Amino acid sequence: MDSTMLLTIYVLMWPVIVGGTLFMICKGFLRDWVEARREGRSII
């Protein structure tokens, strides 16, 4: 793999990781929200 391709991957991998983390956080938030509603309390 040439250096141009490596640098491209190096630059573009970060938004992909950020996207994955954002998905995890949103999933967690949804779970918190559903749990709070089920228990009849405020999410925070």
Next chain:
Amino acid sequence: MTPEAEFYQLSGWTVILLLVLFYGGTLLMSTLIGKKKENADGYMTAGNKVGFGISAASMTATWIWASSMYASATSGYTYGISGPIHYGLWGALMILFIYPFGKRIRKVAPKAHTLAEVMHARHGRSSQLMLAGSNVVGSLISLTSNFIAGGALIALLSPFSFSQGIIVIAAGVLLYTLWSGFRASVMTDFAQVVAMLGAVVVIIPVVFFSAGGPDMFAQGAANLTPQQSNFFSSDAFLNQGAPYIAAVLAYAIGNQTIAQRLFAVREDLIKKTFVTATIGYGATIIGIGMLGVMALYLGISPSGGDTNNLIPQMASTYLGPILLGVFLIMIIGALSSTADSDLAALSSIMMADVYGQNIAKGKANPKTMLMVGRITMIVATAAALYFASGQMNILDLLVFVGALWGALVFPVIASFYWGKVTNKAFTVSVLAALAVFIPVRFEWFPMDGATGIVFDVVSVVGIGVVLGLMSFGFFGLKAARIIGALGALVAAPFAIGFLHDYTVLTGSLVAYAVSTVICFAMSVRSRQDFDFDLIKQRIGDYDTDSETDPELDATAAGTAASGTGK
């Protein structure tokens, strides 16, 4: 590319609409969770049982501030391809390395509101006030810095002035944080993290391809020096990475915004939350730093010679009006989430450490506490506006605060594990470390000859201390001793005779070394053997009118009804 790029500006109405949407949305969220009668403990820690989604979002949003985005891009522009790593990675590890200690802190002080409050319960007033004082200065600096970043951005990308910008941002943040405090801060952090991280996912690839895609690396390679194009650049490591590694524990220990979230998250979710925030912060900040790397390859000169303009300049050059609006929201989200956390941190320090423990002394009135918290937010906002309006370079103060935090790391951590550490050892070691740090950091004397060698040797001890403390959290005392000793031995031949040329790094390492050696020497022969169970008894809820954990309240029975106290 012209050296002094003209910035594309959004129209005044567009900016007003975006700001109304952003601050109106956060205010609405804050109103939805607001209670007519807020609970004083909830105002500081949201009841100690926040779930994973909100706490991970909040840790990530709080740690990402506008300055870290700008600094990462500056690092990429200055040091080349490894620059953003040497900024973002170590900043991310600040979150990761604190969580093992966080678990211990929560175990001994499950109902605490601030770290300084725990130091009061463990040692007494001088230790508490040193930590609380440094927290107050640190948060005020952060608040001011965020207002400045917001004002500057609005002035660059809209027809509005810097002063109008800082006033709108200060008012927006204060408005949604004032009533519910920390609860509003963490709740709105979720929306802010979605805006920020979502924007990063879109903006980096768009700028990359608009700027020429992979071809920019082939065509712009000549713009980089050999050090800038080397992923293992020693320049980047020694000037950017190494001082940051030394600061990893210091900033995590010294920052009340982290401690507050540590006390807020459900205890079994600490690890998951902190690991997620580490990845979220690291990838976001390193990713944004890539804008600086791209600018370097493209041969772009920062407007006005100010590298803080690099990110807005790249956005203005390569994003269309819609994405430029998204970019504006990303930065406003980053600075607002940190600013609201700073307000919440400042208010809890004033509520718990100043009013609760030093004024009311065990007879704290929850209503008065809430009033103290809200007045603190208003005064802090006014003070930060005052500093920001003069564009005072108060970031220089961060050097002192950072040093104080570095000096505090060993005494604070040791105080949670080792019963022999006394208040006197804590206080003397921190002050002594500061007294040595200042002349070293500001080069008050020449570092040539034997003096330089002596400080190199002390710095090597500091390297051992930093590595030992980092290992201790994860692997325990035996491994920490081995790793610390080995680290110092391996570093010695490279560091002695050389390290004193890097005064920022030397100053930090000396602060670690001096405070550790003195705190250890003064404690090792002490006859004190502190009973850590006392902390639980000394720190409880201030406001027992609403829902609390009966098990913990039973433990804190002696003090819970009327506040904390020894």
